[in-house]
Amino acid sequence: MGKLGVIIVAAGRGSRMGTAESKQYLQLGQKPILVHTLQLFQNIHEVDNIVLVVGADDVSRCDGYVASYGLSKVTCVAGGAERQDSVRRGLAHLQAGTEWVLVHDGVRPFVTQEQVFLxxxxxxxxxxxxxxVPVKDTIKVVDTEKRIQSTPDRRSLWAIQTPQAFRHALLQEAHELAVRDEFMGTDDAMLVERMGTVVHVVEGDYYNIKITTPEDLPWAEWILQNIRGEERK
Structure with a gap:
């Protein structure tokens, strides 16, 4: 297998958290949320390099994390205006010879190594x-006036998480085409899908949460203490 690279996207300001500090730098247990995520991939032997994409103002802080926590595989780079721009910048900084790439949210610290490998x-x-993961709730399609338009079959609906895994050349081409077409997608899989490539779903679990709103923080603390704690020591 060629080299395995990981792009960790953490350039967002996190306005939904309602805190002055961006969500990825908030404390979870004894460490910032982002450090938990970085350590997970640092500790996967098969990962060759990790590109952490953050806001330009946060690069020096994250360089400090790299030094303090011994994150030898991590390179910190400044992100772009949108998440898609940040991933593209991450792709540009992967090591030569990287054949496979994982794209992961900086605020998803609870994915397991087993799920990553699957x-x-x-x-x-x-x-x-x-x-x-399969969607638990009934989902409604609603118009701008908050009127229900339709109810999709829940059995066909899945909530997409990260990591998302790709052949490096495929993801690179998908991003280049998106730039050419001025297309902005909601995730990297969407860019690959529009090329006609089939993207497969691998079932994860409901603990792999994206820490986004204040309600997520106590839930994250509980997961850390009761479910994923042993894997984070």
Whole structure:
């Protein structure tokens, strides 16, 4: 297998958290949320390099994390205006010879190594794969006036998580085409899908939360203490 690179996206300001500090730098247990995420991938032997994409004002802070926590695989770079721009900048900083790439949210500190490997294995088989979980709630399509328009079959709906795993050349091409077409997607899988490539879903679990709003913080603390704690020591 060629080199495995990871792009950690953490350039967002996190306005939904309602705090002065961006959500990825808030404390979870004894460390910032982002450090938990970085350590997870640092500790995966098969990962060759990690590009952490953050706001330009936060690069020096994250360089400090790299030094303080011994994150030898991590390179910190400044992100772009949108998440998609940040991923593209991350791609540009992966080591030469990187054949496979995982894209992961900086505020998802609870994915397991097993889930990472399952997602990667499916991508190596099929070219592209994403972690996801079946939707629990009934979902309604609603118009701008908050009127229900339709109710999709819940059995066909999955909530997409990260990491998302791709052959490096495939994701690179997808981003280049998006730039050419001035297309902005909501995740990297969407850019690959629009090329006609099938993206496969790998079932994860409901603990792999994206810490986004204040309600997520006590839930995250509980997961850390009761479910994922042993894996984070």
């Amino acid at each position: 997602c990667l294995a499916k991508a190596q088989e099929a070219g592209a794969a994403v972690l996801a």
